[in-house]
Amino acid sequence: MNLSPLRFLHTAPAVVAVLGLLAACGPDQAGTPEAGTSTSSQSRTVAGADKLKACPSTQSRPPVANALPDVSLPCLGSGPDIRLADLRGPMLVNVWAQWCPPCRAEAPYLAALQQKAGDKVQLLGIDYDDPRAELAVSFAVDHQLNYPHLIDSDKQLKLPLKIGGPPLTVFVGKDGAVTYVHRGPFKSQQELDQLVKDKLGVSW
Structure with a gap:
């Protein structure tokens, strides 16, 4: 031409x-x-998930007695899957769902604990049996739950933690052993703070 x-x-x-x-x-x-090819963790993210704290990479550790279940769960926001048995405390693992009224009632206590305790106590949320990931993200953001959250949509923790329904909070010691399981919501900030001191030996 x-x-x-x-x-x-x-x-x-x-x-x-x-x-x-x-x-x-x-x-x-x-x-x-x-x-622009999505990784597995990126493909799970939903609108607003970038506002959540990313899930950190965790070191693979040998199992300990009375530890969290050896289950790996995906992150609600960004970041890798987390194997619960690898976690070490002092830590609170709070099982919740956006459709659960008692979870909404206790959320301000967890947010306040994070503010007061700082780096002395880690917090991890697990969105449990929840069909609406976008509402779960909104729940965490609206209640200022500024710590990592995982997803257990298939109820993998139901049997090992004997979950009748959320909320449920697991207290994990420095060595990774579970020191206490609180079933139901915390009824006050004082109750939650005192349990952290009694079960994890942490004060601020």
Whole structure:
């Protein structure tokens, strides 16, 4: 095809643009995270999940007696799956759901504990048997639960933790052993704070 110099000047930018699009979809780009291919954790995220604290990577550890169940759960926000048996405290693992009124009632106490205790006590939430991940994210954000949250939509923890329904909170010591399981909601900030001191030996 013969193009006049003037016509070529008008056509060249379009050709360059098309070639650029073809290059972006080429095999060198496909299959890499940089090209926008989602990882398994990214594909689970929902609207607003970026506002949640990311789940950290955890070190693989040998099992200890009376530890959390050897179950791996995905993160509600961003970050890797977490194997519960790898966790070490002092820590509170709070099982909740956005559809659970008692969970809403106790949420301010957990948020306040995090503010007061700081790095002395870790908190981890587990969204349990919850079909609406987007509402779970809103729940955590609205109640300022600024710590990592996992998802147990298949109720993997039902049998090992004997969960009749949320809320349920597991107290985990420094060595990874469970020191106490609180079934039902905390009725006051004083109750929660005192249990942390009694069961985990942490004060502030």
